[in-house]
Amino acid sequence: MKPDISTSADIRILIDTFYEKVQTDVVIGYIFNEIAHVNWAHHLPIMYAFWEFLLLDTPDAYRGNPIQKHLDLHQKIPLKAEYFDRWLSLFQTTVDELFEGPMADNAKFRAFAISETWKPKFDGPFAVKSTT
Numbered sequence: 001m002k003p004d005i006s007t008s009a010d011i012r013i014l015i016d017t018f019y020e021k022v023q024t025d026v027v028i029g030y031i032f033n034e035i036a037h038v039n040w041a042h043h044l045p046i047m048y049a050f051w052e053f054l055l056l057d058t059p060d061a062y063r064g065n066p067i068q069k070h071l072d073l074h075q076k077i078p079l080k081a082e083y084f085d086r087w088l089s090l091f092q093t094t095v096d097e098l099f100e101g102p103m104a105d106n107a108k109f110r111a112f113a114i115s116e117t118w119k120p121k122f123d124g125p126f127a128v129k130s131t132t
Protein backbone atom coordinates (compact mmCIF):
# COMPACT_ATOMS: atom_id res chain seq x y z
CA MET A 1 0.00 0.00 0.00
CA LYS A 2 1.36 3.41 -0.97
CA PRO A 3 1.05 6.44 1.31
CA ASP A 4 -1.36 9.28 0.60
CA ILE A 5 -0.17 12.86 0.06
CA SER A 6 -0.28 14.59 3.43
CA THR A 7 2.78 16.78 4.06
CA SER A 8 4.87 19.40 2.28
CA ALA A 9 7.62 16.74 2.00
CA ASP A 10 5.17 14.58 0.02
CA ILE A 11 4.40 17.49 -2.31
CA ARG A 12 8.11 17.99 -2.84
CA ILE A 13 8.65 14.36 -3.86
CA LEU A 14 5.64 14.50 -6.16
CA ILE A 15 6.73 17.72 -7.88
CA ASP A 16 10.42 16.76 -8.16
CA THR A 17 9.50 13.41 -9.74
CA PHE A 18 6.94 15.00 -12.05
CA TYR A 19 9.35 17.63 -13.39
CA GLU A 20 12.09 15.02 -13.84
CA LYS A 21 9.68 13.31 -16.24
CA VAL A 22 8.68 16.62 -17.85
CA GLN A 23 12.29 17.67 -18.50
CA THR A 24 13.13 14.49 -20.42
CA ASP A 25 9.74 14.09 -22.11
CA VAL A 26 9.76 13.77 -25.91
CA VAL A 27 6.53 15.77 -26.35
CA ILE A 28 6.80 18.70 -23.91
CA GLY A 29 10.34 18.59 -22.50
CA TYR A 30 11.75 20.96 -25.11
CA ILE A 31 9.15 23.64 -24.28
CA PHE A 32 10.53 23.89 -20.75
CA ASN A 33 14.20 23.44 -21.69
CA GLU A 34 14.63 25.15 -25.04
CA ILE A 35 11.76 27.64 -25.33
CA ALA A 36 11.04 28.80 -21.78
CA HIS A 37 14.62 28.12 -20.54
CA VAL A 38 13.16 27.30 -17.15
CA ASN A 39 15.42 28.00 -14.20
CA TRP A 40 14.52 24.90 -12.18
CA ALA A 41 16.03 26.14 -8.92
CA HIS A 42 13.60 29.06 -9.17
CA HIS A 43 10.61 27.21 -10.67
CA LEU A 44 10.41 24.14 -8.41
CA PRO A 45 9.84 26.06 -5.13
CA ILE A 46 7.03 27.99 -6.88
CA MET A 47 5.46 24.70 -7.88
CA TYR A 48 5.78 23.27 -4.33
CA ALA A 49 3.96 26.37 -3.09
CA PHE A 50 1.26 26.12 -5.78
CA TRP A 51 0.45 22.50 -4.95
CA GLU A 52 0.60 23.10 -1.19
CA PHE A 53 -1.89 25.90 -1.71
CA LEU A 54 -4.19 23.56 -3.67
CA LEU A 55 -3.88 20.41 -1.56
CA LEU A 56 -2.76 21.27 1.97
CA ASP A 57 -5.05 24.19 2.67
CA THR A 58 -2.26 26.76 3.05
CA PRO A 59 -3.84 29.88 1.52
CA ASP A 60 -0.65 31.96 1.77
CA ALA A 61 1.64 29.40 0.14
CA TYR A 62 1.21 30.64 -3.43
CA ARG A 63 0.43 34.06 -4.80
CA GLY A 64 0.86 34.28 -8.51
CA ASN A 65 -0.86 34.51 -11.84
CA PRO A 66 -0.28 31.17 -13.54
CA ILE A 67 -2.62 31.87 -16.47
CA GLN A 68 -0.59 34.98 -17.37
CA LYS A 69 2.66 32.95 -17.33
CA HIS A 70 1.16 30.52 -19.81
CA LEU A 71 -0.29 33.32 -21.98
CA ASP A 72 3.26 34.73 -22.18
CA LEU A 73 4.58 31.28 -23.08
CA HIS A 74 1.81 30.91 -25.70
CA GLN A 75 3.31 33.89 -27.52
CA LYS A 76 6.59 31.97 -27.82
CA ILE A 77 5.00 28.65 -28.78
CA PRO A 78 1.30 27.97 -29.35
CA LEU A 79 0.18 25.75 -26.46
CA LYS A 80 -1.63 22.91 -28.17
CA ALA A 81 -4.28 20.66 -26.64
CA GLU A 82 -1.93 17.69 -27.02
CA TYR A 83 0.64 19.41 -24.77
CA PHE A 84 -1.93 19.77 -22.01
CA ASP A 85 -2.95 16.12 -22.45
CA ARG A 86 0.67 15.06 -22.19
CA TRP A 87 1.28 17.30 -19.14
CA LEU A 88 -1.77 15.76 -17.43
CA SER A 89 -0.82 12.21 -18.29
CA LEU A 90 2.69 12.69 -16.83
CA PHE A 91 1.22 14.27 -13.71
CA GLN A 92 -1.30 11.48 -13.16
CA THR A 93 1.28 8.75 -13.81
CA THR A 94 3.59 10.36 -11.24
CA VAL A 95 0.85 10.55 -8.59
CA ASP A 96 -0.08 6.89 -9.20
CA GLU A 97 3.54 5.73 -8.97
CA LEU A 98 4.09 7.36 -5.58
CA PHE A 99 0.79 7.78 -3.74
CA GLU A 100 -2.71 6.49 -3.28
CA GLY A 101 -5.74 7.63 -1.31
CA PRO A 102 -8.23 10.51 -1.23
CA MET A 103 -5.62 13.29 -1.46
CA ALA A 104 -3.84 11.54 -4.33
CA ASP A 105 -7.21 11.35 -6.11
CA ASN A 106 -7.79 15.02 -5.29
CA ALA A 107 -4.39 15.98 -6.78
CA LYS A 108 -5.23 14.14 -10.01
CA PHE A 109 -8.67 15.72 -10.13
CA ARG A 110 -7.33 19.26 -9.57
CA ALA A 111 -4.70 18.77 -12.28
CA PHE A 112 -7.37 17.45 -14.65
CA ALA A 113 -9.77 20.30 -13.87
CA ILE A 114 -7.16 23.06 -14.36
CA SER A 115 -5.72 21.49 -17.50
CA GLU A 116 -9.17 21.05 -19.07
CA THR A 117 -10.13 24.63 -18.16
CA TRP A 118 -6.95 26.09 -19.61
CA LYS A 119 -6.81 23.97 -22.77
CA PRO A 120 -9.56 25.83 -24.70
CA LYS A 121 -8.01 29.20 -23.81
CA PHE A 122 -4.96 28.21 -25.84
CA ASP A 123 -6.25 25.79 -28.51
CA GLY A 124 -9.61 25.70 -30.26
CA PRO A 125 -12.12 28.13 -31.82
CA PHE A 126 -12.17 30.55 -28.83
CA ALA A 127 -8.45 30.43 -28.06
CA VAL A 128 -6.28 33.48 -27.43
CA LYS A 129 -4.29 34.05 -30.62
CA SER A 130 -0.60 33.30 -30.64
CA THR A 131 1.63 35.54 -32.73
CA THR A 132 4.00 32.65 -33.48
Ligand code: HEM
Nearest residue numbers: 031032036046050064065066069079083084087111114115
Ligand atom coordinates in the same frame (compact mmCIF):
# COMPACT_ATOMS: atom_id res chain seq x y z
C1 HEM B 1 0.84 22.57 -22.01
C2 HEM B 1 1.09 22.30 -20.74
C3 HEM B 1 2.01 23.18 -19.91
C4 HEM B 1 3.22 23.72 -20.24
C5 HEM B 1 4.02 23.53 -21.52
C6 HEM B 1 3.62 24.53 -19.10
C7 HEM B 1 4.81 25.25 -19.03
C8 HEM B 1 5.16 26.09 -18.00
C9 HEM B 1 6.37 26.88 -17.96
C10 HEM B 1 7.46 26.87 -19.04
C11 HEM B 1 6.36 27.60 -16.82
C12 HEM B 1 7.43 28.58 -16.33
C13 HEM B 1 7.05 29.98 -16.73
C14 HEM B 1 8.02 31.00 -16.23
O1 HEM B 1 8.47 30.91 -15.07
O2 HEM B 1 8.33 31.90 -17.00
C15 HEM B 1 5.13 27.26 -16.13
C16 HEM B 1 4.77 27.79 -14.91
C17 HEM B 1 3.72 27.33 -14.17
N1 HEM B 1 2.82 26.35 -14.54
FE1 HEM B 1 2.73 25.42 -16.32
N2 HEM B 1 2.67 24.46 -18.13
C18 HEM B 1 1.67 23.64 -18.57
C19 HEM B 1 0.52 23.30 -17.90
C20 HEM B 1 0.25 23.63 -16.59
C21 HEM B 1 -0.91 23.20 -15.84
C22 HEM B 1 -2.03 22.31 -16.37
C23 HEM B 1 -0.78 23.76 -14.59
C24 HEM B 1 -1.69 23.65 -13.38
C25 HEM B 1 -2.26 22.54 -12.97
C26 HEM B 1 0.43 24.54 -14.57
C27 HEM B 1 0.87 25.29 -13.50
C28 HEM B 1 1.91 26.18 -13.53
C29 HEM B 1 2.23 27.11 -12.44
C30 HEM B 1 1.48 27.26 -11.12
C31 HEM B 1 3.36 27.82 -12.85
C32 HEM B 1 4.10 28.91 -12.05
C33 HEM B 1 3.55 30.28 -12.37
C34 HEM B 1 4.27 31.33 -11.52
O3 HEM B 1 5.46 31.57 -11.75
O4 HEM B 1 3.61 31.90 -10.63
N3 HEM B 1 1.04 24.44 -15.80
N4 HEM B 1 4.43 26.34 -16.87
